Amino acid sequence: MTGQASLARRLSAWFGRHGRDLPWREHRTPYSVWVSEIMLQQTTAAAVRGRYEAFLERFPDLVALARASEEEVLSEVAGLGYYRRFRAMKKAAEQLVGGGRDDLPGTREELMELPGIGFYTSGAICSLAFSQPVPAVDGNVERVLGRLHAMAERVSSRRGLRAFEDRVLELMEHGEPSTITEALFDLGATVCLPRSPRCDACPLQGSCVARQQGRIDEFPTPKVATTMVDRVVVVGHLGSRRGTLFWRRPDDASRMPGFWELPECWADGFDDGVAKLVALVEKRLGARIALDEVTEMNQARHTITRHRLDCRLISLGTSTACRDEDGVLWVRDPSEIPGPVSTITKKLWRRPAAAGEA
DNA sequence: AAGACGTGGTC
DNA sequence: TGACCAAGTCT
Numbered sequence: 001m002t003g004q005a006s007l008a009r010r011l012s013a014w015f016g017r018h019g020r021d022l023p024w025r026e027h028r029t030p031y032s033v034w035v036s037e038i039m040l041q042q043t044t045a046a047a048v049r050g051r052y053e054a055f056l057e058r059f060p061d062l063v064a065l066a067r068a069s070e071e072e073v074l075s076e077v078a079g080l081g082y083y084r085r086f087r088a089m090k091k092a093a094e095q096l097v098g099g100g101r102d103d104l105p106g107t108r109e110e111l112m113e114l115p116g117i118g119f120y121t122s123g124a125i126c127s128l129a130f131s132q133p134v135p136a137v138d139g140n141v142e143r144v145l146g147r148l149h150a151m152a153e154r155v156s157s158r159r160g161l162r163a164f165e166d167r168v169l170e171l172m173e174h175g176e177p178s179t180i181t182e183a184l185f186d187l188g189a190t191v192c193l194p195r196s197p198r199c200d201a202c203p204l205q206g207s208c209v210a211r212q213q214g215r216i217d218e219f220p221t222p223k224v225a226t227t228m229v230d231r232v233v234v235v236g237h238l239g240s241r242r243g244t245l246f247w248r249r250p251d252d253a254s255r256m257p258g259f260w261e262l263p264e265c266w267a268d269g270f271d272d273g274v275a276k277l278v279a280l281v282e283k284r285l286g287a288r289i290a291l292d293e294v295t296e297m298n299q300a301r302h303t304i305t306r307h308r309l310d311c312r313l314i315s316l317g318t319s320t321a322c323r324d325e326d327g328v329l330w331v332r333d334p335s336e337i338p339g340p341v342s343t344i345t346k347k348l349w350r351r352p353a354a355a356g357e358a
Numbered sequence: 359a360a361g362a363c364g365t366g367g368t369c
Numbered sequence: 370t371g372a373c374c375a376a377g378t379c380t
Contacts, residue, residue: 036376037376037377038376038377039376040375040376040377041375041376041377041378042363042364042365042374042375042376042377042378043364043365043366043375043376044365044366044367044374044375044376045375045376046366046367046375047365047366047367047375048376079364079365079366080364080365081363081364081365081366082363082364082365082377082378083363083364084363084378084379085363085377085378088378088379115378115379116377116378116379117378118377118378118379119377119378120376120377120378121376121377121378124376136376138375138376138377139374139375139376139377140375140376141376156359156360157359158359181376182376185376188376189375189376194373194374194375195368195369195373195374196369222373223373225372225373226361228371228372254362254363255362255363255364256363256364302364302365303364303365303366304363304364304365305361305362305363305364305365306361306362306363343364343365
């Protein structure tokens with residue numbers, strides 16, 4: 001009651017003075033909120049800053065997004081990671097426009113029926129775009145409220161999420177929903193930091209249970225670290241009169257579906273990877289590749305989720321006769337590719353080592 | 359409910 | 370360097 005009202009008031013006042021100035025807060029429509037929320041999923045504000053405006057310029061509204069090709073959309077966001085979210089967003093736009101709409105629906109239930117929109121994003125759209133009292137519990141909110149109330153649960157469980165949403169709802173009874181949402185984001189991002197929080201700058205310091213108990217570092221309860229796996233990725237450079245071979249990853253690939261890349265093969269060891277890569281390329285192109293001696297052209301490190309990758313670019317020589325088929329392209333430079341290009345391929349290509357000639 | 363999915367930045 | 374983190378969703 002008065003406790004919650006006081007928290008909401010302090011939070012709102014703090015936000016008025018210390019809230020961040022961000023591009024996606026300038027003019028807000030349901031569509032622009034949606035776009036920014038998708039881009040910001042598991043992605044730093046710094047990374048999104050450089051991409052948000054270009055995206056909105058290229059796809060200004062729901063109808064433009066629905067009309068665009070998936071290749072165009074992925075090209076616009078290549079490098080941001082977690083590409084399923086953008087494919088889902090594109091599908092959702094098609095569904096909505098195909099159903100005769102020209103903007104997002106205004107209820108959490110309808111929003112959550114759309115691909116790529118879950119509890120968090122539906123709450124963000126409802127509170128930020130429609131000023132509805134619907135919680136949007138992200139990592140910031142989990143940390144701020146987890147410490148404030150010394151909550152042992154995590155939002156990863158259904159019960160945990162419910163508990164956090166209930167706390168946000170209490171605040172929203174005493175404050176403007178969009179202000180509460182953004183204040184919690186910003187407090188988490190600039191004051192209630194994961195490590196070394198700046199508690200002396202916090203408007204809620206007097207009410208923070210974790211702080212009173214000297215247990216700030218115990219909330220949220222740490223996740224179990226996932227163990228990393230080392231793999232080798234052998235990547236092949238195959239030339240012809242028309243340039244270098246690139247191909248398109250299948251639409252049902254678990255990683256980076258629809259992205260263009262130099263042929264690559266994951267393996268436990270280099271030699272193993274080379275053999276697999278040669279077999280793969282021969283099979284798909286119907287070509288014959290004779291490697292008497294492997295020449296390494298470039299090398300790079302890359303990480304994909306829990307995989308630590310040692311990426312090696314090797315020369316597969318020059319092909320004379322290759323059949324053309326869908327999803328295969330010969331180009332002089334990756335920039336000529338009419339679609340999104342895999343980051344590994346870009347890393348290996350960008351730094352053609354001294355021996356890049358073959 | 360745990361694990362997959364990208365990438366870049368920080369301490 | 371390595372561990373951890375960033376406005377999550379889906380299976």
